[in-house]
Amino acid sequence: MDPVVSIKGLTKSYGSLQAVQSVDLAIGRGEIFALLGPNGAGKSTTVEILEGHRRRDGGEVTVLGEDPGRAGRRWRERIGIVLQTSNDTAEVTVREVVRHFATFYPRPRNPDELIEQVGLGAQRHQRVGRLSGGQRRRVDVALGLVGDPELLFLDEPTTGFDPEARRRFWELIKGLQGTTILLTTHYLDEAEALADRVAVIARGRIVAEGDPRTLGGRSGGRATVSWAEGSVRTDSPTATVTELAGRYGGEVPGLQVVRPTLEDTYLELIGASR
């Protein structure tokens, strides 16, 4: 099947700055794909080109079968973009704003069901300006979804959330099965919790891509085994643990086996690209 997003050899410069340099990516239908990278890496530039909001210099880009640089209104109705709530909506209620946005689309989702789904049922008659930051972000997601998009762009969705609100938000996103999602985030645990695949971009180039659980070989051997009286880095942690169990004749006090986290791997990849 054709990918929902296909990028080949994408380039974009701002004057002499090469913000995106021959990037290749493909995102399949129903996938949650996270684009990771430090500030200024080229994530927003790439995403804005995919959204049709920015012109590219070179390369081939198709989103839902069309070139976003030329696509029209029908195409735009098939994508959803989660923007930051503007203050224009502060005086209207949650229900009013979602119902209003629904009128822009040919086959919108049912506003009341959607409000329930994003966890704002109890706030539906509240003014948007009176909601907490996390609740507002839920309104943003509802507005991104109200047109029942095939592809959803989620840009740093949980910045400023408390840990519990982030977890709740992740559940909401995981519950959107079937919707293809392109997520950008600076939170590596978020990428790990949500994404089927991630790509790391640094200085405009993709430096790694794959399953977040195995990215950069992190599921491979390297592990640190630590216990009450010592620690070792090893490629064969099971053998080390077996040896320790023999030595202690059973329970090893304070035993821990730690593999590199996605954040460790990410920082290594970013460091290596400098």
Ligand SMILES: Nc1ncnc2c1ncn2[C@@H]1O[C@H](COP(=O)(O)OP(=O)(O)OP(=O)(O)O)[C@@H](O)[C@H]1O
């Ligand atoms: N309109 C613009 N004019 C000139 N330079 C720009 C413009 N937009 C972005 N840049 C530059 O292009 C590079 C990539 O920026 P981009 O916004 O794509 O990065 P990003 O990965 O989204 O960063 P962040 O994580 O900070 O949002 C940066 O060096 C940025 O300063």
